[in-house]
Amino acid sequence: MRLTDASVAIRPRGPWEALDLGVLLARRHAGLLLASWALVTVPIFALLCLLLWDYPGWAIFAFWWLKPAYERLPLHILARALFGDTPSLKQALKALPGLLRPQLLASLTWRRFSATRSFDLPVLQLEGLSGQARSQRLVVLGQRDAGAASWLTVVGMHLEMALWLGLVSLFYLLLPAQIELDWSWQSLANAAAGEWLWLEHLSNLLYVLVLIVWEPVYVACGFTLYLNRRTALEGWDIELVFRQLRQRLTGVAYALLLGCGLLLLQAPTPVMAAEIGSCPLPLEDPRGPEAARLLKQPLSSQAAQHSIEQLLDQPPFEHRETVTRWRFGEQEPAAEPSEEQLSGLLELLEKFFKLAEFWNSIDAVALFFEALLWAALLGLVALLGWRYRQWLGVFAGRLGLPQRTATPPSRQLFGLEVTPQSLPEDVAGTVEQLWAEQPRAALSLLYRALLSRLLDDYRLPLNSAHTESEVLRLVEDLEQSELSSFSQALTLHWQNLAYGHRLPPDELRQTLCQDWRRLFDDRVRT
Amino acid sequence: MPLNPVARFSRAQCPPLDTRYRVETPEGIDLLLRPAGLVPRALAFAIDLLIRGLLLLAMYVVLGLLGKFGMGLATILLFLVTWWYMVLFEVFNQGRSPGKQLLGLRVVHDDGTPVGWAASLTRNLLRFVDILPFGYTLGILSCLNHPAFKRLGDIAAGTLVVYRDTLPARPSLPQAEALHAPFALDLLEQRALLGFAERGASLSGERRTELAAILAEPLQVPVEQAEQRLNGIARGLLGPT
Numbered sequence: 001m002r003l004t005d006a007s008v009a010i011r012p013r014g015p016w017e018a019l020d021l022g023v024l025l026a027r028r029h030a031g032l033l034l035a036s037w038a039l040v041t042v043p044i045f046a047l048l049c050l051l052l053w054d055y056p057g058w059a060i061f062a063f064w065w066l067k068p069a070y071e072r073l074p075l076h077i078l079a080r081a082l083f084g085d086t087p088s089l090k091q092a093l094k095a096l097p098g099l100l101r102p103q104l105l106a107s108l109t110w111r112r113f114s115a116t117r118s119f120d121l122p123v124l125q126l127e128g129l130s131g132q133a134r135s136q137r138l139v140v141l142g143q144r145d146a147g148a149a150s151w152l153t154v155v156g157m158h159l160e161m162a163l164w165l166g167l168v169s170l171f172y173l174l175l176p177a178q179i180e181l182d183w184s185w186q187s188l189a190n191a192a193a194g195e196w197l198w199l200e201h202l203s204n205l206l207y208v209l210v211l212i213v214w215e216p217v218y219v220a221c222g223f224t225l226y227l228n229r230r231t232a233l234e235g236w237d238i239e240l241v242f243r244q245l246r247q248r249l250t251g252v253a254y255a256l257l258l259g260c261g262l263l264l265l266q267a268p269t270p271v272m273a274a275e276i277g278s279c280p281l282p283l284e285d286p287r288g289p290e291a292a293r294l295l296k297q298p299l300s301s302q303a304a305q306h307s308i309e310q311l312l313d314q315p316p317f318e319h320r321e322t323v324t325r326w327r328f329g330e331q332e333p334a335a336e337p338s339e340e341q342l343s344g345l346l347e348l349l350e351k352f353f354k355l356a357e358f359w360n361s362i363d364a365v366a367l368f369f370e371a372l373l374w375a376a377l378l379g380l381v382a383l384l385g386w387r388y389r390q391w392l393g394v395f396a397g398r399l400g401l402p403q404r405t406a407t408p409p410s411r412q413l414f415g416l417e418v419t420p421q422s423l424p425e426d427v428a429g430t431v432e433q434l435w436a437e438q439p440r441a442a443l444s445l446l447y448r449a450l451l452s453r454l455l456d457d458y459r460l461p462l463n464s465a466h467t468e469s470e471v472l473r474l475v476e477d478l479e480q481s482e483l484s485s486f487s488q489a490l491t492l493h494w495q496n497l498a499y500g501h502r503l504p505p506d507e508l509r510q511t512l513c514q515d516w517r518r519l520f521d522d523r524v525r526t
Numbered sequence: 527m528p529l530n531p532v533a534r535f536s537r538a539q540c541p542p543l544d545t546r547y548r549v550e551t552p553e554g555i556d557l558l559l560r561p562a563g564l565v566p567r568a569l570a571f572a573i574d575l576l577i578r579g580l581l582l583l584a585m586y587v588v589l590g591l592l593g594k595f596g597m598g599l600a601t602i603l604l605f606l607v608t609w610w611y612m613v614l615f616e617v618f619n620q621g622r623s624p625g626k627q628l629l630g631l632r633v634v635h636d637d638g639t640p641v642g643w644a645a646s647l648t649r650n651l652l653r654f655v656d657i658l659p660f661g662y663t664l665g666i667l668s669c670l671n672h673p674a675f676k677r678l679g680d681i682a683a684g685t686l687v688v689y690r691d692t693l694p695a696r697p698s699l700p701q702a703e704a705l706h707a708p709f710a711l712d713l714l715e716q717r718a719l720l721g722f723a724e725r726g727a728s729l730s731g732e733r734r735t736e737l738a739a740i741l742a743e744p745l746q747v748p749v750e751q752a753e754q755r756l757n758g759i760a761r762g763l764l765g766p767t
Contacts, residue, residue, distance in 0.1 A: 009544035016629070017689065020545045020563030023670060028543060148565075155565050159666060166663025173659055217670060221565070235729050235737055241718035242740040249709055249744035 003240045005083045008224075011237045015148030018228035022221030029081050033074050033216035036092050040070055045208045049201055056200035060207060067215070068107040068117060072099040072125055074219040079126055082227075103130060116142065118222020119149035145229050149222060156218050163210040168203060316465045416444065418452040428513040428521065435509045440497060443504065446512060447494045450487060453520055468495060486515045547674050547686065549638045557638050560689045561674040564666065566629045567687055573625030578607055609650070616646045622690075630692070636684045645683040652679035697724040705758035708745065716763050723760035 003010065007028075008021060026033060045063050052059040076099050077092050087095070103124055114120060123129055123137050231237060293301040312318065385392065424430045427449045434442035451471070454460045460474050468491050475487045490512060493504040549557040585603055589596035615623040621633035621641045633641045633649070656665030656677045665677040674686060700723060711719065726734055738752035747755050 007542055009542045009546075013545065014689070016562065016566040017545050017560060019565045020561070020675065021543065023563050023675070024543045024545065024673065027671065027673075151569060152565055155568050159564075159568070162661035163663055163666060166660045166666075169660035170663070213667070213670070232725075232728065234733055235722065235725060238718050238722050238725075239737055239740065241715055242722075242737060245711075245715050245718075246740050246744055 002083065003236055004243065006240075007082060007084055008227075010227075010231055010240055012232045013228050015145045015225065015228070018145065018225045019148060019152060019221045021228070022224035023217055025078060025082075025224060026217045026220035029077065029086065030216070032077060032081075032086070032089060032092070033220075034212055035089055036073055036077060037070065037216055038212050039089075039093060040073060040096065041208060041211065044070075045205070049204070053197065053201075056197060056204055059201070060204040063204075063208065065112065066108065067211075068112060068121075069100060069104060071118070071121060071215065071219050072096075074216045075121055075125055075223060078220055078223050079122070099125065102128070115150040115153045116146055116222075118152065118218055119146065119225050121219070122223055122226040140233070141226065141229050144232070145225055149225055152218065152221050152225070156214065160207070160210055160214055163214065164203075164207050167206040167210060171202075171206070316463070416448045416451065418448055418455060420452055420456060423449050423452060428516045431516075432509060432513055439503055442509075443490075443494050443497050446516065447490060449516075449520075450490060457520075482515075483519060486512075486519060489515075547688075549636075559634070559638055559686065561676075562629075562631050562687045562689050563675045564669045566631060566689075567669070567675070570623070570625035570629040570631055573628055574612070574623050577624055578611055581607060612650045613643075613646045616641050616650075617643055626687070630690050631687055632690050633685050633687055636686055641685055645685050648683035649679035649685050652682050655679065699723045699761055699764060700726055700757050702754060702757035702761050704762040705755065706762055707759045711763075719756060719760045720763055723757050726757070 008025060013021065041063075044066070045059075048059040048063050049056075052062070073092060073096050076095055077087060080087050107124075111117070111120075119141075120138055123134055123141065127137065129137055295301075423445070427445065431442045431446050434445065451462065454471070454475065455462055458478060460471075460478075462471060462474070466474075472484070472487055472491055475484045478484070489508075493508060496502045497504060545560055545563075547559040547561050549559060551557060582604060585607075586600055589600040589603075592599070612623055616633050619627070622631070626632060633646070635641055635645060653665075656662055656668070656679055658664050665679075668677045668681070669675050672681070676686065680686065697720070699720075707719075722734075722737060729737070734753055735749070738756050739749045741756065742749045742752040745752060745755055
């Protein structure tokens with residue numbers, strides 16, 4: 001046995017946790033345990049059934065009585081699997097006759113009803129103790145955790161019953177309806193002695209199937225309980241860590257010796273690496289980043305900073321709103337209650353008490369409760385309304401209830417007045433007049449008019465933060481090719497003129513004005 | 527005897543079995559929960575069942591005196607006791623029904639947080655599935671087969687039945703002069719040294735000597751003094767108390 005090979009985490013646990021570890025252990029080796037148990041017990045059960053065909057009760061009793069004998073096989077498998085030496089199915093079955101030999105009679109007779117059977121079995125089977133030595137060992141081991149072993153047996157009995165009943169009822173549920181009709185409970189009860197033998201054998205078989213699942217778990221739980229007790233008694237976890245520590249320390253000592261030897265053997269070689277040049281740091285401005293710069297030109301850093309701050313202070317970079325609410329006025333200094341008021345108050349209280357006495361009948365109480373309940377109901381409705389107000393708002397919108405009016409579109413873009421009132425009646429005509437003398441004013445007027453129309457006719461959500469190209473993109477989203485080509489041409493020439501001071505070609509006047517008339521003038525202004 | 531190479535390979539791959547359940551918090555701290563298995567849970571359930579049975583019996587006796595009205599009340603109470611007993615105790619009593627309290631268990635979410643209404647209702651309503659086809663058959667099988675011992679209701683609700691952590695008793699170390707460890711120790715090794723000193727009383731004298739002898743060579747002391755030296759180092763690790 002080498003503790004470092006153990007396939008479970010060794011540490012002292014509580015008794016219940018030790019049982020849980022047993023469940024996990026049985027689960028890891030479930031295939032092998034179930035198969036070996038089934039291969040042993042099912043033939044024995046078949047044999048008993050054949051021998052005692054007329055007495056199914058006795059057959060299952062004999063099978064049940066032999067349980068301690070079968071339990072030795074799972075323990076053998078688990079004990080070997082614990083230290084990584086899991087036997088194959090064949091090996092395990094071959095080992096069975098040898099396992100049965102020691103103290104089988106005792107296990108099957110006077111120790112059959114021991115509640116700590118699973119906990120005691122490892123002492124017998126793995127430590128090979130018998131007689132006086134065994135009982136002394138059991139006394140030592142049983143100082144703690146024996147209670148858990150008894151509870152394990154008690155719970156196990158009930159689990160077997162529960163699982164058996166579950167299987168029986170499953171079997172009953174799965175019967176086809178036609179057969180079920182023929183079976184009445186009474187005939188079952190009457191026939192218990194007679195022709196329903198096979199049914200009893202069937203229910204016995206279900207018990208055998210239940211044991212295939214539960215017994216390996218039971219044995220594993222007893223085994224881990226035993227392991228846990230020995231871990232606590234002998235400090236297995238401590239031994240494990242001490243051994244690892246010793247290995248580490250002595251290993252380190254050898255490695256150090258070896259390393260020293262190697263170092264002494266080797267002569268030091270000169271260092272050949274180049275010197276690392278220092279990376280030049282940027283010169284620091286002694287005045288700091290905030291200091292005033294560029295003071296000898298019209299746009300100094302201070303002026304730029306100022307205008308940046310102003311811009312950042314306006315929407316859309318800054319969102320401000322003014323909230324107006326009602327609130328209580330200034331608190332008046334509390335007036336001293338005068339004598340009259342006090343006496344009046346006392347009188348009122350007296351009246352109130354009298355009234356309360358008067359009300360002290362069932363009706364008043366009922367009325368009170370009614371009012372209370374109504375108030376609660378109203379409160380609940382109000383609360384629900386408040387809680388789901390957004391949902392209600394969505395719903396109200398569907399029903400066509402008045403919505404909050406949309407905010408009026410902004411009336412100034414790029415510093416240009418775009419209200420319809422500020423534009424002349426006949427935009428195209430005015431532009432044609434202005435074109436020769438003031439081309440800038442003409443194009444500006446046309447562009448303003450376009451923006452105004454976009455705002456009012458097409459309801460584009462323009463605001464003063466939009467750039468010309470953003471406006472163009474919005475126009476393209478309208479998917480009207482004529483409008484967008486017009487807007488593109490106009491915007492291009494307006495930008496050329498406004499920012500580049502390049503005059504538009506003269507023939508442009510005609511095209512733009514015609515386009516304008518075609519696009520907008522045949523429509524009635526909304 | 528030839529070893530099955532596949533078995534050996536798979537064993538080398540899988541970590542040692544342990545009953546701990548590790549939850550990592552967003553801060554990178556590992557919480558160690560200890561899920562409770564079938565046996566303590568079955569016992570806790572039995573205790574709860576007993577309490578509920580007695581409660582109902584007493585109720586029927588008292589309310590039976592009131593005739594039909596009493597029976598009506600008793601029916602309502604039967605509903606409450608059957609379906610709400612566990613839920614109310616779990617939500618209001620830190621996940622502990624009386625049975626779980628006695629066995630030292632509690633119900634928590636999978637991430638170790640206290641169980642809430644939704645999870646508790648789910649896991650207790652789904653008892654009905656666990657009971658199928660009779661007597662908790664599915665629940666028992668699921669509990670035996672799940673690595674964290676969950677029944678179907680627990681899987682659905684994302685809850686876990688764990689052992690409560692109890693305050694550890696103050697350990698008593700044997701008298702020894704506090705010493706510095708002559709070599710660096712990691713946390714596990716420090717714990718083992720402290721455990722050796724703390725649990726000395728429950729180990730036999732020979733076993734103590736045997737354990738101490740393992741470290742006699744690295745400590746560079748004779749075997750007889752190793753135990754005393756280890757106790758001294760443990761005292762040093764514990765610090766002034």
